[in-house]
Amino acid sequence: MWRGHVEAVRAGRSLLPPRWPGGARVAVALSFDSDHETIPLRDGETSPGLLAQGEYGARKGAGRVLELLERFGAPATFFMPAVSALLHPDEARRYVQEGHEVGVHGWIHERNTLLGADDERTLIRRALETLTDITGRTPAGIRTPSWDFSDSTLETILELGFRYDSSLMADDEPYEVLAGGRATGLVEIPVDWIRDDAPYFTMDRFGALRPYTRPRDVLEIWKDEFDAAYRDGGVFQLTLHPHVIGHRSRLVVLRELLDHIGAHRDVWFATHDQLAGAARDRLNEPGPAPEPGPQAGPRPGAGSTSASASASNAPTEQP
Template sequence: MPTSDTGEPTPSWRWPEETWRGHVEAVRAGRRLVPARWPGGARVAVALSFDSDHETIPLRDGETSPGRLAQGEYGARAGAPRILELLARHQVPATFFMPAVSARLHPDEARAYTRDGHELAVHGWIHERNTLLGHDDERELTARALETLTELTGQRPTGIRTPSWDFSDSTLRIMLELGFSYDSSLMADDEPYEVLAKGRPTGLVEIPVDWIRDDAPYFTMDRYGSVRPHSRPRDVREIWVDEFDAAYRAGGVFQLTLHPHVIGHRSRLVALRELLDHIAAHTGVWYATHAQVAEASRAVLRTPPDSAGAHDTRPDHPEATP
């Protein structure tokens, strides 16, 4: 960040164009990666994900009280088994982004994900705030997390979701160095896209997230802070139903981020069950892991931009109506 003669940060309104433009273009959304049809001729891709953070949220912040840790333990003890049962009942694969410390605390759970046909992907070491780390520390923790999940399951993860849902100045370079094929942390589109680094294609597929399609903002409770849950689970379900319906009309991706310690409570799991029932009532749905969506999206990169066959989502397009 530019500084003044006094050493103070220069206000952004004084930045020259090369400065603000440089920040904007450092990591940018490139080509939208939506095939004409998803595998099997499906009209929409549904990609459910669960961030199995468990005890790592308080541990990250140095909080070690039994009460705070128990809130995280709930996700492993009660939430995750219920979620796996629900997914099995609906025959839906999902992606579980799991901090390595969480996986080491609950190794049988990590193995159960891959054993049941789900994807296990990287979500940091201890849910660290990666944007506050220097390059060496961030790279070490990411590599250690990748190695841990590989050793526990015998399968090397291909995807990552940063714990901060954000990039530091080093994050993108680290992802490319470690060979990840996709990321799911950014919010530049509803649909998958290729990540650009200073205007240059990287080959990294982004499967975007958004707080709208995340359970935590609706239900999180902080006893000593201002965060209080204010949403009825069925109200949240209606938002997610609307998101799915729009993705279905557009022929794109419906991506959802959930947490076992949040959505796994009895009354909230009803919302997820009813959402899955709603999706199941539609034809042409492809349920996929994030890795599978990334692979199908990557195929678009192998076609010229003018013949990629991406859906036309204009209101008068025949596929824009149910």
């Protein structure tokens, strides 16, 4: 019984390539979950105060984030619940117009593990169609609300033709998702609460949840995460929320983190779809991909992309 649960959705072979595009040493995949008002709406909370906290992400946070990304020439992925895109269609279109990717993040940030298979499938399909209609681009990837799978999530993701998922936590680097021990061809771009702003900064005024970490302490954690990924030749993936990171004192942290990344050579900023594409090449290799070891030193000038170079050429429960 327990083995069946463990093996239902499992990490398969590593898809970390021997080298990133352009000879880069590290891949940096920035993502933003543009939840805005959907979390209180999902829970039936309609007080202006709670909705205003989410509205801040659309009114102030998203614009500040986009300006910062433009300054560093860093493409990113914005995972957006469909209801959020319906409330803020110009914002969703702006993401695409400015060279970023939009991915599916549920219909209304629903708790997908509480849904029946048909209901979950209907909501994901509706979200996919809605984002396609609004942005003019069919999303390639999905991040499930609250970073979890129901018994039917994987089957639905495969049925709807998503190229990658970014919801699970079995590795630091991309891997192939297995279903009952069988290869699926689905690329997983792992996340982790360590690399998420919400656990550090969110609060519930009527509950025990209070922010307990200074923003600059979080900066130190994320710098350490990047530095380790750089040494390993791996991926630094980060999940942020415009209504969380978009406040002034926290945006300073993101700016200083990008300054730190930009001080390194051979950095490849990629959308999650671009990252999945690089990882996907390994699926075509015969046999299991070997587990990667530390990368060789960077090759100066080998068509690499760094934050500083690209800047001069300009693109609780939150996840």
